[in-house]
Amino acid sequence: MDEVAAAAGVSRATVSRVINNAPTVEAKIRERVQRAISATGYVVNSAARTLVTRRTGSVALVISEPEQREYDSSFLNRIFTDPFFGRITAGAQSALRPHDVHLVILPTDSSDHHQVVRYLRQGHVDGVLLISSHDEDPLPEQVHALGIPAVMSARPAAAIPASFVHTDQRLGARLAAEHLIRRGCTRLATVSGPLDMPAGQERLDGFRSFLQRRGLADVPCVEGDFTRAGGEDAARRLLAEHPGVDGLFVANDLMAEGAMLVLHDLGRRVPDDVAVIGFDDSSAALACRPPLTTVRQPVEEMAAEMAELLLAHIADPDRLPRSVSFQPTLVIRGSA
Amino acid sequence: MDEVAAAAGVSRATVSRVINNAPTVEAKIRERVQRAISATGYVVNSAARTLVTRRTGSVALVISEPEQREYDSSFLNRIFTDPFFGRITAGAQSALRPHDVHLVILPTDSSDHHQVVRYLRQGHVDGVLLISSHDEDPLPEQVHALGIPAVMSARPAAAIPASFVHTDQRLGARLAAEHLIRRGCTRLATVSGPLDMPAGQERLDGFRSFLQRRGLADVPCVEGDFTRAGGEDAARRLLAEHPGVDGLFVANDLMAEGAMLVLHDLGRRVPDDVAVIGFDDSSAALACRPPLTTVRQPVEEMAAEMAELLLAHIADPDRLPRSVSFQPTLVIRGSA
DNA sequence: CTGAAAGCGCTTACAG
DNA sequence: CTGAAAGCGCTTACAG
Incomplete structure (x- = not known):
């Protein structure tokens, strides 16, 4: 920098000013x-x-x-x-x-x-986008306590004032239920997400409570883990116990992909024998045969909004927290 | 830091020493x-x-x-x-x-x-892991010119001294060809990767030159782009022109997944009518029905090795560049 | 083994 | 509009 200052015949302060586009520099000097x-x-x-x-x-x-059982490369x-985190x-x-x-x-x-908290405290970053999917996760509170700008991926379980984005999971699940009913399915079932995750719980609630109002109580449910392999397992168990199912709501696309594979192995035709609806509209939906009907969450847009909110909080630390909500929509393809 | 020094009754230098685990601090003071x-x-x-x-x-x-046509969220x-970059x-x-x-x-x-180069020059990072998949890519040379420690994901096209990791792509493709022949396939074809990428070119070369030695010349090839949708397109074109194909080598698993979908749509049974082999052994291989036989690259291990090499170069900037090579292996599953 | 002091390379009131 | 100077919060020869 001294070198630049010398070469231009000005002070370091002026060099700094032109680098940072300070308005108060004469054009010629700049x-x-x-x-x-x-x-x-x-x-x-x-x-x-x-x-x-x-x-x-x-x-x-x-x-x-x-x-995790093991924090290692299989977790990573x-x-x-x-595909969800990728989006x-x-x-x-x-x-x-x-x-x-x-x-x-x-x-x-x-x-x-503690490693993450230490990293954040060391001032490596200006703010944090926090994707926390479990009810009991203490991290949102810990991050909030740090006083560093943060935006959450869902309403925090703890009562902390923080900006977050949100999709109405119950509404999404209801969209799936309505569509299955409209199609004439009568023996419905669902593969849920983990029930200790709000996303898992709310999608199940939304699905069941709509059906209950239509007089369909006790819809069978098997809990999955949001992975493809977990979806295969869950679907296999569900179908073994309830072979007559003709309409299946699977709480995310990755598990739905697994369920479709199982249905294929079992010789069940989709959607004729069993109609299947997923959740997310991730790339996995297009890897299914037939392509998966699914409840779309605008994940990229939500993440972009999180980023914008965070930038705003960084620029103005006194900014009041706000939440922004996105609507799920049903994307109808071949599977239901 | 002054506060800590005062509280402990020592100098800031000593505080610094205990933080950095300098050996020369008395236990009591530490x-x-x-x-x-x-x-x-x-x-x-x-x-x-x-x-x-x-x-x-x-x-x-x-x-x-x-x-990219558009540098935007679809590229990202x-x-x-x-799955390859994820691994x-x-x-x-x-x-x-x-x-x-x-x-x-x-x-x-x-x-x-230029943005990336600027970022690197500003000293944000100690080194760079560079995944460059195109022949004409000038970035490896630019990064090398920066003098910042770097490790490449393959032999750089330019003659620059740099550490890199490597898999023998030709050998991998040959493994696929051998297996197809061993199975008794006689009408072979391939969906290649982009031919301006070494990985695309070398897999095609390896496949073809092995077959040529076996007297099978002019094996049909359609060029794909390593995406699932691209694999679907390529397979559709290939099968339209060469409906008799009974053995298909697809240059990565994502495209193979697309090809399997097309085969399914066409009513061709895998592996009975057409045997299919992919490349990579990514998670896409298990999303296929039947599960995909594929040439495994140990991508995670290669990336880990890149990281280790980089750490070594950072620790010792005079370290001589070296390359480490990994062997591909054939993973036999249901599709061939 | 410990401390006083210099210095890393910038930005920013402050004075002019 | 520009410059001299202080200061951001550490680490590290150097001296003791």
Whole structure:
């Protein structure tokens, strides 16, 4: 920087001003400095800048899962190949990129929370996007206690004031139930997500309570784990106990893909013998044969909105928390 | 830090020493400082530390693709939901995590290279893991010119000295060809990857040249793009022109999944009518019915090795470049 | 083994 | 509009 200042015949302060586009620099000097910058190939040192501005230009995307049996590459593998998390990452990146803000992705389980908290406290990032899917997860409160700008992926279980985005899961499940009824299915069943996850619980509630109002109580349910293999297992068990099922709601697309595979193995035709509806509208939906009818969540847009909210909180720390809600929609394809 | 020093009755230098586990601190003092740290809740400021140590504790994972029609969320979406890149990320993370090194993922196309280069020059990271899949990609050379520690995902096209990892793609393709022949297939064909990518070209070469030696010349080939939808298209075209095909090698699993879908639509039984072999052994292989026989690349292990190599280069900038090679293996499942 | 001091490379009131 | 100077919060020779 001294070199640039010398080459341009100005002070370091002025060099700094042109780098940061301060309006108070005379055009001629600005140009002279710019030439000196190109000539010397100078670039700012981001650590030095961060030290004084208190801004890093990075945010963390924390993906918090319940404790894993083994925190290893199989956990990381599941996270990084999950189409849902992939869409979140893509949505967040696309919103952040224009602002030149970078994303550090931190998958974590509860055995690992302290590492994440330490990382955040060390000031590596300006804020955090927190994807927490379990009721009992203490991380949202811990992050909130840190006082660092944060946006959550759903209403936090704890009563903390924080911005979050939201989809009406119950409404989504109801859309699925309505469609199955409309199709004339009479023996409905569902593969739910994990019932200790709000997303799992709410989709089941929404599905069941709509059917109950239509006089259909006690719809069979087997709990799955939101993975494809888990969906296969759950569907196999469900179909073994309830072979007559003709309409199946599966709480996410990955499990639905597994369920379709099982139906195929069992020689059941979809949708003629069994109509199937998934949830998410992820890429897995198009990998099914027939293509999967599913409840769409605009995941990319939600993640982008989380990023925008976070940027706003970083720019103005006194900004009041707000939540923004997205509507699920039914995407009708071949499976129901 | 002053606060901690005062509370422990020592200098800041000593506080720094205990934080960094310098061996030359008396046990009693060390303990006193540690208590003061817990009492005050002190954590280091990473920007200040980086400014003096020249270490950030982060590395970049740069995923360089050819120029996109639109650099937007659909590009990011493809990258972040691609099982191959997901495995790379997981493998790199799992190797880096024990060293407390963080990963910032930078998908980029050629319109965007200057941003990546600027980011790297600003010193945000200690090194870069570069996934570059195109022959003409100038990024490996640019990164090398920066003088920042880097490890490549394959032998760089340019003659630059750099560490890289490698799988023998030709051998992998040959494994597929051998297996198809052994099965008794006589009318072979292939869906290749993009032929401007070494991985696409080499798999095709390996497949064809083995067959040629067996007297099978001019095996039909349609070029695909490594996506599932691209695999569907390519398979459809191939089968329209060559309906008699009884053995199909598809250059990655995602395209193979698409090809299997097309075969299903066409009423062809797999493997009885057509045997199908993929490449990668990604999660897509298990989403096929029947499950996909495929050439396994140990992608996670390769990415972990890249990370280890990078860490070694960061620790010792004078270390000589080396390459480490992995063997592909055939994983036999139901499709062939 | 410990401390005083210099220095990492920036930005930003403050004065002019 | 520009510059001299202080200061961001650490680490690390250097001296003792």
